[in-house]
Amino acid sequence: MKKYIIPVITIMLALCIGSCKKYLQEDLVSTLTQNYYTTDQGLEDLVKSAYTPLRNKFEGEQAYALYNFGTDEFIEGDQFNFEYYNSYAASYNPAEGLLNGLWTNNYYAIGRCNIGLQQLPLFKSTTSKTLSTPAQITQRIAELRFLRGYYYFQLVQQFAGVPLVTQPTINKQTDFTRASVADVYKLIFADLRFAADNLSATNTDQGRATKGAAMHFLAKAYLTRGSAVTDVRGQQPTDIDSAAYYATQVINSGTYALESDYMNLWNGVYPANYPKVTTPAIGQNGATPAGDIGKFQTAQASKEIIFAAQFIKDLTLDGTTGNRTHEYYICQYDVGIPGLARTTDNFNGRPFRRLGPSDYTIDLFDRKNDSRFYKSFRTVFYSNTNTSVPKFTAADAPTPALVGQFKFGTGDTAALFIANSKTNPLLNSQIAKYRYTVYARYYQATAGGPILQGFNNNKYLTLVKMLDPVRLTSDYNEERGIRNGIIARLAETYLIAAEAYGRKADYTTALTYINKIRQRAAYHAGEFKNPQIYMFDGGTPGDVSDTYGNLQATTTLFTTNAASENYPPTVTTTADRFIHFMLNERTRELCGEFYRFEDLVRTETLYDRTKLFNKDATSIIPRDKLRPIPQIQIDATTLSGQAMSNDQKKAYQNPGW
Numbered sequence: 001m002k003k004y005i006i007p008v009i010t011i012m013l014a015l016c017i018g019s020c021k022k023y024l025q026e027d028l029v030s031t032l033t034q035n036y037y038t039t040d041q042g043l044e045d046l047v048k049s050a051y052t053p054l055r056n057k058f059e060g061e062q063a064y065a066l067y068n069f070g071t072d073e074f075i076e077g078d079q080f081n082f083e084y085y086n087s088y089a090a091s092y093n094p095a096e097g098l099l100n101g102l103w104t105n106n107y108y109a110i111g112r113c114n115i116g117l118q119q120l121p122l123f124k125s126t127t128s129k130t131l132s133t134p135a136q137i138t139q140r141i142a143e144l145r146f147l148r149g150y151y152y153f154q155l156v157q158q159f160a161g162v163p164l165v166t167q168p169t170i171n172k173q174t175d176f177t178r179a180s181v182a183d184v185y186k187l188i189f190a191d192l193r194f195a196a197d198n199l200s201a202t203n204t205d206q207g208r209a210t211k212g213a214a215m216h217f218l219a220k221a222y223l224t225r226g227s228a229v230t231d232v233r234g235q236q237p238t239d240i241d242s243a244a245y246y247a248t249q250v251i252n253s254g255t256y257a258l259e260s261d262y263m264n265l266w267n268g269v270y271p272a273n274y275p276k277v278t279t280p281a282i283g284q285n286g287a288t289p290a291g292d293i294g295k296f297q298t299a300q301a302s303k304e305i306i307f308a309a310q311f312i313k314d315l316t317l318d319g320t321t322g323n324r325t326h327e328y329y330i331c332q333y334d335v336g337i338p339g340l341a342r343t344t345d346n347f348n349g350r351p352f353r354r355l356g357p358s359d360y361t362i363d364l365f366d367r368k369n370d371s372r373f374y375k376s377f378r379t380v381f382y383s384n385t386n387t388s389v390p391k392f393t394a395a396d397a398p399t400p401a402l403v404g405q406f407k408f409g410t411g412d413t414a415a416l417f418i419a420n421s422k423t424n425p426l427l428n429s430q431i432a433k434y435r436y437t438v439y440a441r442y443y444q445a446t447a448g449g450p451i452l453q454g455f456n457n458n459k460y461l462t463l464v465k466m467l468d469p470v471r472l473t474s475d476y477n478e479e480r481g482i483r484n485g486i487i488a489r490l491a492e493t494y495l496i497a498a499e500a501y502g503r504k505a506d507y508t509t510a511l512t513y514i515n516k517i518r519q520r521a522a523y524h525a526g527e528f529k530n531p532q533i534y535m536f537d538g539g540t541p542g543d544v545s546d547t548y549g550n551l552q553a554t555t556t557l558f559t560t561n562a563a564s565e566n567y568p569p570t571v572t573t574t575a576d577r578f579i580h581f582m583l584n585e586r587t588r589e590l591c592g593e594f595y596r597f598e599d600l601v602r603t604e605t606l607y608d609r610t611k612l613f614n615k616d617a618t619s620i621i622p623r624d625k626l627r628p629i630p631q632i633q634i635d636a637t638t639l640s641g642q643a644m645s646n647d648q649k650k651a652y653q654n655p656g657w
Helices: 034-038 040-049 052-058 062-067 097-122 134-159 181-198 211-226 239-251 262-266 293-300 359-364 372-376 490-503 507-521 574-590 596-602 606-613 631-636 646-652
Strands: 074-076 305-309 355-357 380-382 413-418 437-440 442-444 485-489
Touching (some): 034 097, 040 134, 052 097, 052 305, 097 134, 134 211, 181 211, 211 239, 211 305, 211 485, 211 490, 239 490, 262 293, 262 372, 305 490, 359 574, 490 507, 507 574, 574 596, 596 606, 631 646
Antiparallel strands (some): 074 355, 305 485, 380 413
């Protein structure tokens, strides 16, 4: 039976909480003593508990607010929370709760790591089944150093310099000086290098850190530090070389492999017989669509996934939290569309409609040749009820026998979202010929009339990557999903390698890594293609040819102002175009996967790109490249045991806040 590393919530005594901010309230619900962490079971539970904070990124609305809002990739839905993270309005400020949650979650995690790093070297036993040898103890130490490095990497990307805490907090402590960004990176690299040198390449417990995970994040951290141009991150001349080295080590390790089909990563969120579903004869399907749990489980175990936060369908282990990201990217399919309802429907999901793809994102894809577009976004909803389905009349029935019959049946297409280009608008008269609801991205009331937008903040393309047809319970209102939260996958490692070589002006090598991803992204010979490709994207009916030849990247894409790349007007050199080209590549491959805010901050492009491509980010200013330090943290911090003055608090805060 497959074993998982299920994070254990271990409640520690107040004197051993290990949180950077000792004053944070901790509810003590256990009588565990410090002696528990001198036993093998206690230490094993402690290490497992250090994985628990990984889940925070996927457990609530902080997922999209902190990582996808306020960038170029998404628009706001019409039922939003935390919209000020997208608009950068006044409510986005140091007192905002999600920022404090991000800070405390990472420091609580660091505290757990520090306790384990203190206690593990002291443990001596020849009878323990798990910690009796130096190698076993070193493996657990390496896991904790990987995790501590990862948690500090999360903090430095969002807040810049933060306090460095490397020992458990034993007594009350409120003096926490912010370290420089350079010093934070020194700790990150020391921890991740130790982990890379000592972790095993594979692990029987799914979810534990591995050598490949450590090297992936070494590559990413070196690329992040080395990307700085005007920012001061302690960057070194060898950073980009190091990023390329560690990325290629992961790629060439033989431990991981790209999926042959991009859709394999998200399998289980399509009808069981997808992609062979076509528009059937009326009522032909006859069944409400449902996710495929077998495909879902296979996707979870993909060899492309390097590291993931673990969730599992077990109320005894996972009963209070779950991955809730499946709720946020769904349009309101259940209102205004005949034949669709949410009742008992986990396949289409709960439409919290927080965000949808921006025009920048939709236009970036070569929809004719790049399979990732139609594998990332749902364009068809299948009927799950006959309620409100219209019936044929004598005026529109294909045959007299159909007069008075439903225009479509359960399991048939109920709604079609057409992602056409502005140069190819549909006429209302064309849309009226469909027997189900159609939303065309661009349409005209009459030929020659103004071009109108059919997508809006309520009806837009649904991102499928986080959808979860399985819940912790069968209740259709259940929010707790069980999809693992992917933190690193091999395709990103390829993109890290490509960017590193491109930054060295070795574009030939960079393109080999980019085209490895594009080869997977292309439609393969004989593969089913979404009918929209020939209906609206310029394809040919019945064409099942390989499209890699048309998708293969060349230097022309960044040595010229290639129309496909939509470069900002200020980007004029090959070196700068290459960076923006890589940002485009990351959107095409990683859209919505909780990287974008950090990507734009890393490349010092957040302000310019968000201002250009996000019409809702009306209040963004250059200071927004860094999150403000949470005010509750500043107010509780002392200098030499004394409360800080207002001027000292201002100096502690990030510039402009």
